[in-house]
Amino acid sequence: MILQHLNNLTTKRIILASSSPRRKEILQKIGLRFTVMPSEFEETLDPKSYSHPSQFVIATARGKAEEVAQRLSQPYPHIVIGADTCISLEGQVFGKPKDVDDATRMLSKFSSRSHEVLTGVCILVGHGSGDGWREISFCETTEVQFAELPPDVIKAYVDTGEPMDKAGGYGIQGLGGTLVEGIRGDYYNVMGFPLHRFCQQLAPVLAEERLVS
C-alpha cells in the first residue's frame, strides 16, 4: 500500500506520460504531485502481433513512457508513468472509436455481455540522473458486464459525444455508467488506470528509498 509513503512520494519528480484527463484525475485523487507530459509515441503497434492483448497494452505503455524518457532534460524526474487501455471481447481488441458509426458498432457488440478492460502500465524508476531506468510493468484486467442496449439507448448515448475519446466507446465514470450492470475487478482500471495495483507495485520501491531526491 502507498498511503503511508505519500509524504515520501511528494518529494519525487514524477511525469505522467499521458494526456488522458481520467488518468490525471485518478493520480490526483491519491495526492500524487506530477507533471503531465503527453507521449508522442505513435500508437501503431498491431494487437494481432501479440499472443495476448495484455502484452499489446504493456508494449504500448512502455513505448509511451520510453518516448517521454528520451525527451527529458534536467531536472530529470525519478518516475515516468506510461499507460494504455484497450478492450478485449472474444479475441477482438477495441481501442478508441474512429467515428460515430464505429462507436455504435462497438456498443452494439457489448450489449448484454461482459468484456474485458485491460490497462497496461509501465513505470520507469530512475535516480534523477535521466538514465539507468528500472522498469516495472504489468497489466490489470477488469470484467465489465453491460446491460441490454437497445438501438435507441445506443443512439442517445452516442449523441452525447461521450464515447469518442474512450477505449471501447464508453466512459464508466460518465453517462456510460448507466449502461454497466456491474464489474469484477478494479473500477479505476475501467477508467484507464489501475489504482490499487499501481500503489501495490510502487510501495516497495518507495519503501526502499533508493530514489535520490
Next chain:
Amino acid sequence: MILQHLNNLTTKRIILASSSPRRKEILQKIGLRFTVMPSEFEETLDPKSYSHPSQFVIATARGKAEEVAQRLSQPYPHIVIGADTCISLEGQVFGKPKDVDDATRMLSKFSSRSHEVLTGVCILVGHGSGDGWREISFCETTEVQFAELPPDVIKAYVDTGEPMDKAGGYGIQGLGGTLVEGIRGDYYNVMGFPLHRFCQQLAPVLAEERLVS
C-alpha cells in the same frame, strides 16, 4: 435504460431526500435535475430486528423518503428519492464510524477480506399532487475485496479524516480507493447509490409517462 428518457426526466420535479454529497454527485452525473432536501428521519432502526440487512437499508431509505414527502408543500414533486447504505460482514452490520477508534476497528476487520455493501433505495412516484405516492424500493449489493491493511496503512488513512462520514469508514472514490483490490457489482453502489439499478427501475415509469408535468 434511462438515457433515452433524459429529456422527459428534466421536466419532472425531483427531490433527493439525502444530504450525501456522493449521491448528489452520482445523480448529477446522469444529468438529472433535482433539489436536495435532507431527511430528518431519525436513523434509529435496529438492523438486528430485520431478517436481512437488505430489509434494514430499504426500511431506512423508506423512512427518509416518507419523512420528506410528509413535509412537502406546493409545487409538489413527482419523484422523491431516499437511500441508505450499510456494510455487512459475517452477519454484522456497519454504518458510519462513531469516532477514530471505531473507524480503525472497522478497517481492521475488513483487511484481506471481502465484505458486502448494501444500498437500499426508496423511490416515491407521484402525480405532482403531493399524495397517492407509488413506491419502488429495492436493495443493491456489491462485494468489495480489501487488500491487507497493516496498522500503519490504517493509521495513515484514518489520519486523513476521510473515513468519518462514510459507511464502513472508507470512501472508494477517494484515498480509500487505494485499499480496494477489486469489487464485484456496481461501483456506484459502493459510493452510496446504485446508478444502474436506479435507472433500470425508473425507466419503465418514465416510459409510461403517467407523471403529469
